[in-house]
Amino acid sequence: MEELKLVTSAPPHLKSPVTVPWIMQQVVFALLPAAVWGVVFFGPRLALPPLVLSVLACVGFEALDCLAFRRPLTVGDWSAVVTGMLLGLSLPPGCPFWIPLVGGGVAILLGKQMFGGIGQNTFNPALVGRAVLLISWPKIMATWYVRPAFVLQPAQAATYVTPVDVVTSATPLGIVKAYGYPAVWETGPNLLFRLFLGLIPGCIGEISALLLLLGFLYLLLRKVVQWDIPLFYALGLSLVALLARQNPLFHLFAGGAIMGACFMATDYTTSPMTSRGRMIFGFGAGALTGIIRWLGGYPEGVTFGILTMNALVPLLDRMLPRRFGVKKA
Amino acid sequence: MKLRTFPQGVFLPHHKEDTAHLPIVRVPEPSRVVLPLIQHTGAPLKPLVNKGDTVKRGQKIADADAFVAAPVHAPLSGKVAGIEEWAHPTMGKFQAIVIENDGKGEEERYEPLPETIEDLEPERLRVFVREGGFVGLGGAAFPTHVKLSPPQGKPIDSFILNGAECEPYLTCDHRVMLERTEEMLLGLRIMVRACGAKRAYIGIEDNKKDCIDHVANLLRNFPIPAEVVPLRTKYPQGSEKHLILAILGREVPPGGLPLDVGVVVNNVQTAAALGRMARTGLPLVERVITLSGDCLNKRGNFEVPLGMLLEDLVDFCEGFTAPPRKIIMGGPMTGITQVSLAVPVIKGTSGFLFFRNVPKKREYPCIRCGRCVAHCPMRLLPYLLGRLAEESLFAEAEDNRVLDCVECGSCAYVCPAGIALVHLLKLAKFEVMRRKLGGK
Numbered sequence: 071m072e073e074l075k076l077v078t079s080a081p082p083h084l085k086s087p088v089t090v091p092w093i094m095q096q097v098v099f100a101l102l103p104a105a106v107w108g109v110v111f112f113g114p115r116l117a118l119p120p121l122v123l124s125v126l127a128c129v130g131f132e133a134l135d136c137l138a139f140r141r142p143l144t145v146g147d148w149s150a151v152v153t154g155m156l157l158g159l160s161l162p163p164g165c166p167f168w169i170p171l172v173g174g175g176v177a178i179l180l181g182k183q184m185f186g187g188i189g190q191n192t193f194n195p196a197l198v199g200r201a202v203l204l205i206s207w208p209k210i211m212a213t214w215y216v217r218p219a220f221v222l223q224p225a226q227a228a229t230y231v232t233p234v235d236v237v238t239s240a241t242p243l244g245i246v247k248a249y250g251y252p253a254v255w256e257t258g259p260n261l262l263f264r265l266f267l268g269l270i271p272g273c274i275g276e277i278s279a280l281l282l283l284l285g286f287l288y289l290l291l292r293k294v295v296q297w298d299i300p301l302f303y304a305l306g307l308s309l310v311a312l313l314a315r316q317n318p319l320f321h322l323f324a325g326g327a328i329m330g331a332c333f334m335a336t337d338y339t340t341s342p343m344t345s346r347g348r349m350i351f352g353f354g355a356g357a358l359t360g361i362i363r364w365l366g367g368y369p370e371g372v373t374f375g376i377l378t379m380n381a382l383v384p385l386l387d388r389m390l391p392r393r394f395g396v397k398k399a
Numbered sequence: 400m401k402l403r404t405f406p407q408g409v410f411l412p413h414h415k416e417d418t419a420h421l422p423i424v425r426v427p428e429p430s431r432v433v434l435p436l437i438q439h440t441g442a443p444l445k446p447l448v449n450k451g452d453t454v455k456r457g458q459k460i461a462d463a464d465a466f467v468a469a470p471v472h473a474p475l476s477g478k479v480a481g482i483e484e485w486a487h488p489t490m491g492k493f494q495a496i497v498i499e500n501d502g503k504g505e506e507e508r509y510e511p512l513p514e515t516i517e518d519l520e521p522e523r524l525r526v527f528v529r530e531g532g533f534v535g536l537g538g539a540a541f542p543t544h545v546k547l548s549p550p551q552g553k554p555i556d557s558f559i560l561n562g563a564e565c566e567p568y569l570t571c572d573h574r575v576m577l578e579r580t581e582e583m584l585l586g587l588r589i590m591v592r593a594c595g596a597k598r599a600y601i602g603i604e605d606n607k608k609d610c611i612d613h614v615a616n617l618l619r620n621f622p623i624p625a626e627v628v629p630l631r632t633k634y635p636q637g638s639e640k641h642l643i644l645a646i647l648g649r650e651v652p653p654g655g656l657p658l659d660v661g662v663v664v665n666n667v668q669t670a671a672a673l674g675r676m677a678r679t680g681l682p683l684v685e686r687v688i689t690l691s692g693d694c695l696n697k698r699g700n701f702e703v704p705l706g707m708l709l710e711d712l713v714d715f716c717e718g719f720t721a722p723p724r725k726i727i728m729g730g731p732m733t734g735i736t737q738v739s740l741a742v743p744v745i746k747g748t749s750g751f752l753f754f755r756n757v758p759k760k761r762e763y764p765c766i767r768c769g770r771c772v773a774h775c776p777m778r779l780l781p782y783l784l785g786r787l788a789e790e791s792l793f794a795e796a797e798d799n800r801v802l803d804c805v806e807c808g809s810c811a812y813v814c815p816a817g818i819a820l821v822h823l824l825k826l827a828k829f830e831v832m833r834r835k836l837g838g839k
Contacts (some may be wrong), residue, residue, distance in 0.1 A: 077725050077757055078736040080822035082808030084411065084567065088770075088815045090763040147763060189764040189816075296773070338768040343780060345773075391778040394640070394803060395652040 090188075094148030096294045100285035101155050101333065107281050108159065108274035116163035116215050116236065117274045120170045124158030125151055127174025135183045149188050153177055156196035156333060159275025160326055161203075164215035164236065169207070173199040193380045194340045197373050204373060212369075214239050216271040222257050239271040242324045247369035251316050265323035272325065279323040286332035295336045298345055302352030303331035303359075310360025321360060330372035331356065340380045347386035355379040402605055404631035405641040408776045409809045411567050411634045411732070413606060418691050419570040421699040423578055426715050428475050428500055432706030433485050433743040434460065435495040439534040440541045441467035446496055452479045455507040457681050459530075460496055469542040469746075470532045473498055474684035474704035476505040488728045488742040489735050495743070498706070508680035516588040516677075517622060521547075524593040531682040532746075533673055537561060537572075537637065537666035538729050540747035543673070546665060547593040549658045558596035559646055559657075560587055562603040562610060562667040563630055563637035566730025569750050571687040572667050574700040576603065576610040579671040579687075580617050582678065584625075586670030589677060591623055594663045599625035600646050601667070606632040634732060635807035639664045641776055653803050689750035694719045703744050709751060710740035723753040732808045760817035771810035771820055777803045781810035781820045788827035793834065796827040804828060 109117045132150040136143045144150075157173050177199030185191040204211050216222075221239040242265065245254045255261060264270050268278025276282070289295045307327060308318035321327060326334075335341060335355050342348045355376045362371025392398060437443045442465035454460055454473040462470040477500045485495035509530060512519065529544035549555050560583075564572040575583065591599050601618075603611050615627040628646050630636050640651045642664060649660040657664050672683050684705055691698045696717040703712065709726075713719070727734035728742070729749055737751070771781035779800055787796040801824060810820040 074722055074726075074740070075724065076736070076738055078738060079725070080819055080825075081727075081731070081733050081735070082812050082821065083725065083727055083731040083734065083736070083752075083754075084812055085758070085760045085817065086409075086813050086815070088813070089761065089817070090766055090815050093766075093768065093815055149766075187764065189766040296769075338766050341767075343767060343769045343772045343782065348769075387780075387783075390780065390799070391772075393653060393800060394777045395650040395655065 091146065091148045093294055094152050096289060096292050097152045097333070098148065098155055100289045101159060101275065103281040103285055104275040104278055104329075105155065105159060107268055107278050108163070111220075111268065111277065112163040112216065112274065113236070119167055120161040120163065120165055121155075121158035121274060123167060124161065124170035124174050125154030127171045128154030128157065128178050131175050131178040132183065135179060144187060147188060150178060153182070153195045157199050160196065160200050160273045160329060162211060162214050163274050165210055165213070169203060169210060173203045176202045189339050191339055192383070193377055194334055194337045197334055197377050197380075201373050201377060204368075212244065214241055214244075214271040220269060220271060222271055241271050241369070242320070243363060243369040246363070251314075254320070262317075262319055262323060265320065273329075276326040276329045279328045282328045282332055296345075296348070298348045299336045299341060299352035300331040302349045303327075303335055303356035306353040306356025306358075307331075307360045308356075310357050310364060314360070314364040316364070321363065325363075325370045326372040327359060330359065330376055334372070335376050335379070340383060342383050342386040344387070344389060344391055346391070347383075347389055351379050351383065351386055354382070402629050402631040403645040404633055404636070405644045405776060407774050407778070407809075408633045408635060408641070409774050409812055410632075411812070413567045413632065414691075415568065415570050415573070415606065417568070418689055418698050418700055419573050419607075421570075421574070423574045423687050423700045423702050425702045426704075426707065426712070428704060429707050429711040430500050431480070431708070432474055432498050432500070432704055433495045433708060434471050434474075434498070434706040435485065435487050435490075435493045435743065435745060436461055436471070437487075437490065437493055438471060438540060438705075438745040438747065439469045440539060441465060441469070443494075444468060444471060446482050448479050448496065450479050450481050453477070453501070454479060454498060455505040457509075457684060458507045459532075459682075467542055467545050469529065469534045469544070471496075471705075472532055472682045472684050474706055475500050476503050477501040485743070486739055486741045488737060488745060488748065506681070509676065509682060511680045512589070512677040514585075516585070516592050519592060521593045521595060524589050527677075528589070528593065528673060531673065531676045533669055533683050534746045535666050536668040536672065536686055536746065536749070538733070538747050538749050540745075543590070543665060543669055546658075546663050547590060549594060549663070553658050554661060555594045555596045555658060555663055556598065556661045557647060558587070558591045558594060558599045559642055559662060559664045560599065560601040560667055560670055561637055561639070561642055561664055562601055562607070562614075563642060564607070565604060565632070565634045565637040566732055566734075566749070568691045568752050569689045569730050570691075571689045571700050571749055573607050573610060575668045575671045575687050576607070577613055579675070580614060582674030583667055583671040584617060584621065584674070585677055586672065586674035587625065588623060589673055590663070590665055590670060596663060597624070599623060601625065601627045602630050602636075602642050602646055603627060604630045604632040604636055634809065635776060635805070638776065638805050638807055640805060653800070683746065686744070686746065686748070688744060688748055690716055690753075691750065692723065692753035694721045694723050694755040695753045696720055705746060706743045708740070709737070709742050709744070712744070712751070713740060719753065721755045723755055724757045725754045727752040727754070732812065733806065762818060763816040765816055765818060768815060770813040770815065774809045774813050776807060776809060777805055779803060781824060784827060785818060785820045785823040788823040791830075793827055793830040797831045801827045802831060
């Protein structure tokens with residue numbers, strides 16, 4: 071018999087077909103319906119440049135960072151694409167071109183690479199980028215362009231409809247903050263329905279709760295994410311809404327709550343590893359989102375709610391599951 | 400059919416269809432067998448024969464004074480050609496007795512047991528099991544008589560026969576349950592009587608429905624209380640701790656044994672071999688193994704003498720369709736890769752798998768996806784333990800329960816970053832144990 075060239079390796083000799091790039095690609099697929107809707111609803115001129123530039127910036131800055139520090143190129147793992155999508159989808163349509171560039175740079179360099187790259191960062195990179203933009207350019211980040219047909223305005227404000235392509239509009243949460251919670255219900259009929267479908271002004275990819283939930287359902291079916299964080303996020307947010315005597319469904323469908331609960335808070339690296347940890351994490355992020363909306367200075371609380379809970383993950387990860395063979399103490 | 404199971408674990412492609420339908424084929428005696436002086440978990444044996452001695456099939460040729468050890472018998476009649484270092488499938492090299500077949504077929508047998516097992520003294524049965532050289536034939540090779548000797552104050556109420564066979568590709572237990580059922584049930588009675596259990600369970604995964612039905616049929620009018628328990632096909636259902644959890648809802652405490660929760664578990668093939676000895680008096684000198692993979696000309700389930708060399712088995716299977724790149728003893732989840740065809744079949748050999756295609760999974764940094772945590776059947780945090788092992792923080796690994804790891808490989812299977820988690824956990828376990836034992 072001829073000489074065999076045999077390899078030795080540690081078991082297991084079977085490996086699941088799931089890989090890091092495959093997972094990241096699934097998240098990109100899951101975000102596509104919401105992204106396409108954003109482009110359709112706001113028009114390509116308003117929605118495409120922020121989205122595309124955000125993805126390019128994230129991938130580009132990661133590549134530059136790898137080159138600058140002479141480390142292996144890591145953009146092939148697709149995680150920068152996901153960060154770019156998440157950031158781009160949470161930008162206001164029609165924002166200046168340099169907003170996604172700065173946001174992507176901050177997200178990747180400050181939010182991810184400085185910690186050591188994929189898997190090492192404490193805070194969700196897309197939210198780090200968004201937070202810096204929110205604090206630095208609050209006006210730009212709260213200027214919402216939309217087609218005139220979908221302008222949202224409270225009854226108190228003067229009505230004007232001019233025959234132009236796009237106008238600026240308030241968002242539902244902006245109206246709540248500026249004019250009080252009851253005012254938002256006077257902006258027209260079927261508010262919850264419009265919120266759910268995404269027929270309102272808002273961030274490019276955050277307006278349609280329906281399409282985001284469909285994307286999340288896809289990730290659930292592909293076993294890419296688990297249901298625990300979004301469910302407990304919804305519970306936390308709903309509880310605060312009830313305490314504020316406001317409609318929990320309004321709070322779930324308005325702003326970036328569904329995007330935050332399903333796609334930002336579920337980020338692997340910046341969420342807890344155990345089921346119990348994830349439940350506490352999700353509940354806390356949802357509750358903080360609600361508290362900021364209700365009592366805080368910003369109309370929207372998703373970004374800071376999740377970033378705050380990100381900081382608690384190392385602590386939550388210290389909770390061990392019940393040990394096999396040991397009854398509850 | 401209501402299926403029992405345990406929390407977490409993984410669903411694997413089981414690849415059993417290649418050989419599950421193939422009846423056991425008896426392999427002709429080879430010209431030479433090699434019997435390592437360690438084939439079980441426990442103390443190594445001392446040879447009872449010298450170079451040049453003639454031995455008969457069934458003659459005891461090595462034994463030890465230690466309690467946790469099982470003697471080895473000659474699987475064929477012949478002459479001891481030497482006692483020398485030889486390639487060992489799990490230990491690199493080890494002292495082994497080499498026997499050249501003389502073709503005379505002379506045999507030495509023990510006295511068979513009467514069929515009235517339930518009237519026999521447990522101690523007599525334990526001695527019988529020990530003399531027969533029985534160890535767990537599922538792969539761990541723990542001496543059977545030790546399991547059947549519960550210490551004072553630890554009464555055994557349940558006996559579980561492990562027919563889960565949760566490792567992919569392996570089908571030898573499947574065939575034994577179908578073809579050696581009477582012997583298996585006789586062996587079961589011997590083990591139940593020996594350990595004093597009140598009730599017996601036979602756990603079988605539901606990808607072996609034919610076994611479930613067949614064994615259940617033969618259990619009608621069985622002299623002792625016994626039942627088949629269908630199990631969900633999920634890995635690692637055949638792990639002792641998870642079999643007990645699935646069938647009885649009991650969790651073995653950390654560092655403990657099944658007997659700490661009143662249970663003894665043994666493999667179906669151990670029972671079948673024991674039943675055969677009870678009838679024929681011939682000790683453990685052969686076993687059923689599966690030869691499979693993607694490049695063997697004749698795959699199947701084979702009854703082979705212990706000590707038969709892998710190269711002779713490959714010849715019997717008419718060689719390879721293409722040269723294998725990886726050879727594994729045991730299943731693909733826990734099996735050990737082999738470096739040569741010179742290794743013998745030992746008591747713990749459930750099969751050899753031959754693979755031409757060896758896919759390599761690219762390694763990435765841990766992305767903290769949590770799959771290892773979600774699937775670990777022992778509820779450990781493999782990502783953390785792996786990291787602690789990498790950093791040589793073994794005391795912290797011990798605090799985080801690394802010794803609970805059953806080394807099933809579920810964590811490394813599911814890891815999308817291709818991190819060799821179970822390898823790192825084994826390293827940490829080894830270091831923790833070494834420090835505990837005061838080693839250097």
